Amino acid sequence: MMTDNTNFNSFQKQRNKEEMKRQLITFVLMIGFTIVAFAIVATGSMQKMFAVPLLLIMAVVQVGFQFYYFMHMKDKGHEFPSLMIYGGVWAAILTIAALVAIVWW
Amino acid sequence: MSHDHSLNPETMPQEPEKATLEGKNKFFGLWFFLGGETVLFASFFGTFLALRNSTANGPTGDEIFGLELVFIMTMLLLTSSLTSVYAMYHMKNNDFKKMQLWLAVTAFLGIGFLGCEIYEFYHYITDFGFTFRSSAFGSAFYTLVGFHGGHVVFGLSWLIALLVRNAKRGLNLYNAPKFNTFSLYWHFIDVVWVFIFTVVYLMGKVG
Numbered sequence: 001m002m003t004d005n006t007n008f009n010s011f012q013k014q015r016n017k018e019e020m021k022r023q024l025i026t027f028v029l030m031i032g033f034t035i036v037a038f039a040i041v042a043t044g045s046m047q048k049m050f051a052v053p054l055l056l057i058m059a060v061v062q063v064g065f066q067f068y069y070f071m072h073m074k075d076k077g078h079e080f081p082s083l084m085i086y087g088g089v090w091a092a093i094l095t096i097a098a099l100v101a102i103v104w105w
Numbered sequence: 106m107s108h109d110h111s112l113n114p115e116t117m118p119q120e121p122e123k124a125t126l127e128g129k130n131k132f133f134g135l136w137f138f139l140g141g142e143t144v145l146f147a148s149f150f151g152t153f154l155a156l157r158n159s160t161a162n163g164p165t166g167d168e169i170f171g172l173e174l175v176f177i178m179t180m181l182l183l184t185s186s187l188t189s190v191y192a193m194y195h196m197k198n199n200d201f202k203k204m205q206l207w208l209a210v211t212a213f214l215g216i217g218f219l220g221c222e223i224y225e226f227y228h229y230i231t232d233f234g235f236t237f238r239s240s241a242f243g244s245a246f247y248t249l250v251g252f253h254g255g256h257v258v259f260g261l262s263w264l265i266a267l268l269v270r271n272a273k274r275g276l277n278l279y280n281a282p283k284f285n286t287f288s289l290y291w292h293f294i295d296v297v298w299v300f301i302f303t304v305v306y307l308m309g310k311v312g
Contacts, residue, residue, distance in 0.1 A: 012119055013198055020194045027187045034183065034302075038176050041307045051311050059303040063296050070190055070292045077123075081136035088143030095144065099151030 026069040033058045117199045121281035128282030135286045139293050146297050149249040150304060157309065161240035164233045166309030175306045178221045179298065185214035186295040189288045196284055201276040204284065208268055211291065215261045222254050246305065253301055256294050263287055 037058050040046050046054070068074040073081055118124040123132055157166065192207035226247075229235040237247045264287055271280045 016194060016197050020191075023187075023190050023194075027183075027190075030183060031180075034176075034179055037303065037307060038172060038179075041310045042172055048312050052308055055303050055307050055311070059299050062299050066186070066292055066296050066299070070186060071289055080133055081139075084136045084140035085143065088140035088147075091144045092147030092150075095147040096151040096154065099148070099155045103155040 023069050026065045030062050030065055033062050117276075118278075119197070121196065121199070121276070121278055122193075122285035123282070125278050125282070128278070128285075131282045131286045132289075135289050139289070142293065142297075146249075146252075146300075149245075149252060150300065153245040153249045153305065156241040156245040157305075159241035161242075163239040163243065164229075164235045166242070166246070166305070167312070169229055169233050169235055170306050170309055172306065172310060174221060174225055175302055178218050178225075179302050181214050181218040181221070182295050182298050185211045185218070186292055188214060189291050193285060193288050196276065196281060199276060204276065205268065205272075208264060208284070212261060212264050212268070215257060215264070215291075219254065219257050219261065222250075222257075226251075250301060250305065253294070253297050256297070260287070260291055260294055263290070 037055055040051055040054065067085065071081075072078065073085070122128050188207050188211045192204045192211065195201075195203035195207060235243055237244055267280075267283055267287055271283070274280060
């Protein structure tokens with residue numbers, strides 16, 4: 001019983017380590033996206049028409065990394081969190097669309 | 106504390122933060138709360154987007170924003186997100202000391218972020234006379250960014266209270282969910298900041 005438990009722990013530790021490695025890669029990518037986003041704006045090398053959608057896409061990707069890797073939404077047992085967050089995102093899109101549309105007209 | 110809550114390290118379950126009913130409830134409760142927070146911040150973002158050009162002859166975003174400071178703040182908060190991931194990694198490996206260390210690093214990075222934000226607001230008010238009452242843009246800006254800053258203040262208070270209260274308890278099934286709940290909340294603060302630096306500062310500079 002005791003040995004089984006120890007083996008299990010070392011297996012679990014290995015798994016945690018691999019998970020940590022993935023999270024570290026996620027972090028490097030997030031830093032990369034951030035630097036690119038700031039560089040685009042600081043150098044002014046891109047027209048507004050292209051820059052704005054690109055900045056927004058990079059923000060969405062970065063937030064996806066945050067949710068799925070840092071906050072573990074990719075793991076099992078996260079159906080409820082997904083429902084809550086996507087529910088929130090749905091309401092958020094409607095709210096922003098409505099407020100921006102009011103001004104547009 | 107009941108017997109269940111003080112299991113020794115050899116029998117610590119894989120996911121100590123979700124091993125008890127209380128832990129599961131905290132986990133679900135926090136995600137429910139984050140769904141609501143998403144809607145709350147969406148209304149601030151929507152308001153900001155609608156009013157960001159209504160400057161009433163006051164300062165515009167392009168005139169006052171400095172990308173250097175925003176970049177430093179972004180790096181501080183992003184790194185603090187990673188350090189809280191490290192803390193949860195050590196929690197899952199049942200290493201209380203290292204978890205405490207990384208949570209303390211998280212707190213210091215958060216304080217650094219907050220310091221920069223206070224300086225930023227002070228700079229806008231004293232050097233540009235840009236206040237909450239300057240224009241509709243001013244109101245929308247301070248409401249959105251200030252509310253995020255308020256979340257950072259709350260998160261820091263929460264974290265410090267957790268660290269102090271549990272300093273001598275060690276890690277167990279009673280407090281593991283508490284640390285995990287905090288870490289999820291802290292990541293969410295970073296999620297909101299990603300949209301703030303993109304929508305408020307970068308898009309404000311692009312035009």
